[in-house]
Structures are given as structure tokens and as C-alpha cells.
Amino acid sequence: MARTPFQPRFEDLPDRLPIFPLPEVLLLPGALLPLNVFERRYLNLVLDALKQGRLMGIVQTMVPAAAPSEIKDDAAVYRVGCAGRITRFQEADDGRLVIAVRGLVRFVIAEEIGLRNGYRVIRPDFALYRRDLDAADAEECNIDRTRLLAGLKAFFEQQCIEADWTAIERTPDARLVTALAMVCPFDSAEKQALMECPDTGVRAKLMIGFVEQAIRDEFGDAAHH
Numbered sequence: 124m125a126r127t128p129f130q131p132r133f134e135d136l137p138d139r140l141p142i143f144p145l146p147e148v149l150l151l152p153g154a155l156l157p158l159n160v161f162e163r164r165y166l167n168l169v170l171d172a173l174k175q176g177r178l179m180g181i182v183q184t185m186v187p188a189a190a191p192s193e194i195k196d197d198a199a200v201y202r203v204g205c206a207g208r209i210t211r212f213q214e215a216d217d218g219r220l221v222i223a224v225r226g227l228v229r230f231v232i233a234e235e236i237g238l239r240n241g242y243r244v245i246r247p248d249f250a251l252y253r254r255d256l257d258a259a260d261a262e263e264c265n266i267d268r269t270r271l272l273a274g275l276k277a278f279f280e281q282q283c284i285e286a287d288w289t290a291i292e293r294t295p296d297a298r299l300v301t302a303l304a305m306v307c308p309f310d311s312a313e314k315q316a317l318m319e320c321p322d323t324g325v326r327a328k329l330m331i332g333f334v335e336q337a338i339r340d341e342f343g344d345a346a347h348h
Contacts, residue, residue: 129208130227131176133253139236140206140247141168142180144194149305149314150181150205150226152255153298156305160220162192164241169209169220171240177209180230180247183311183318196238201315205229206247228255229318264297266327271334275303278334281341282308300327309333 143158143165150156160169172179182204184194207224215221230247237244272291279286291299304317304326313333320326 133256136249137178138246139244140178140180141172142182142204142243142245143168144182144184144198144200145191146184146187147311147314148183149318150207150224151301151304152205152226152228154226154301154305156181156224158222158224160222161218166220167240168242169222172209178206180204180206183315187311202232203229203319228252264323266296266300266324268296271327271331274331274334277338281338297323303330
């Protein structure tokens with residue numbers, strides 16, 4: 124996967140970044156996250172980002188919330204998030220912005236600067252994750268695909284999730300692991316552990332552990348009834 128002309132170089136990354144805290148939502152490098160934006164603070168964030176390089180950070184809240192609108196301005200967030208670039212946006216007639224954010228590079232929150240136009244701004248430290256910007260590296264990984272898919276089939280059945288297995292089996296390893304980390308119904312701590320994995324191979328092993336544990340837990344509960 125070649126670097127696009129829209130992808131920033133490491134030295135061009137900003138020293139300030141607006142963040143969009145979301146409950147149990149991940150953005151990972153290379154992935155696309157669609158968002159419906161309707162709250163005034165986040166409309167401001169998107170409109171300001173569109174004028175300034177289109178970059179924004181997606182971070183998970185530490186406490187689940189029913190909706191982003193319930194997240195307070197001082198809600199605790201995990202220290203590692205992912206900066207993404209707004210690649211598509213469309214105004215809806217009802218006052219929403221429908222956007223898509225492409226994950227670029229993870230960051231550690233070095234410092235929270237405060238509010239600007241209602242949204243939170245941080246000073247990001249990208250140093251630990253600079254390899255995320257190497258798009259070619261993202262395609263190279265070594266995973267136990269057979270074990271992952273076997274675990275997923277049982278996990279999806281347990282969770283009553285329907286899946287297009289033909290499409291899943293055709294998806295390359297790195298893209299599959301990234302997509303699954305974002306869409307699978309893991310809890311926020313599990314999702315954050317997947318977010319902070321050093322590479323896709325480690326992420327795949329951790330995901331296999333999560334799905335197999337969920338299946339074991341179900342059978343363990345059944346055995347006690």
C-alpha cells in the first residue's frame with residue numbers, strides 16, 4: 124500500500140490535536156471510521172479541523188456511556204488514542220455532519236490543554252507509534268488465521284452476530300485484524316488493549332485470546348447450571 128499525497132510525514136504531525144471521546148469505539152491506523160456528528164461542540168471540532176489539516180484524535184472514554192452526548196467535558200479517557208484524517212464529509216439536512224475518519228497514527232496524551240470552542244484539545248506524543256505511518260509495514264503480519272476464524276465463528280454465534288464469511292475469508296490478514304478489533308463487541312478495556320498492541324501480529328494473538336476466553340466463560344457458566 125503506497126503512501127498517499129494526503130498522508131502527513133512524521134515531522135509534519137501537529138503539536139496540538141482536538142479529541143473526540145467516544146464510548147467503546149476504536150480507530151486504528153489504516154481503518155476508516157464513519158461518524159454522525161450533531162452536537163455543537165463536535166460540529167465545531169470538525170469544522171475547525173477541516174480548516175487545519177483535517178486531523179482529529181479518537182479516544183475511548185474509560186467509563187461507558189449510552190451516547191457521546193452524555194460524555195462530560197472532564198470525562199476520563201484512555202491515554203492512547205489514534206489521530207485520523209477526515210477524508211469525507213457531507214452536510215445533512217437535519218444539521219448533522221456525516222464524516223469518515225481514516226486512522227493514521229496512534230498517540231499518547233502528553234497533556235490536556237483545555238477546551239476550545241467546546242471541544243477538548245491535547246498535546247499528543249506520537250513518538251512511540253511513529254511506525255504506524257509506514258503504510259507498507261501495516262500489510263506485513265504473521266497470524267494464526269485458522270485459529271482466529273474458528274474462534275470468531277463460535278464467538279459470533281454466541282453473540283448472535285451475522286457475518287459474511289466469504290468476504291471475511293477473502294480479506295487480507297492485516298485488514299481483517301484491524302476491522303475485527305474495531306467492530307467486535309469487546310469491552311472498553313479489551314478494545315484498549317487491542318489498540319495499544321505494538322503490531323498486527325500481537326493484536327491477532329490477543330484477539331484470539333479474547334474470543335476463546337468468552338467461549339470458555341459461556342461453557343463454564345452453562346456447566347454450573
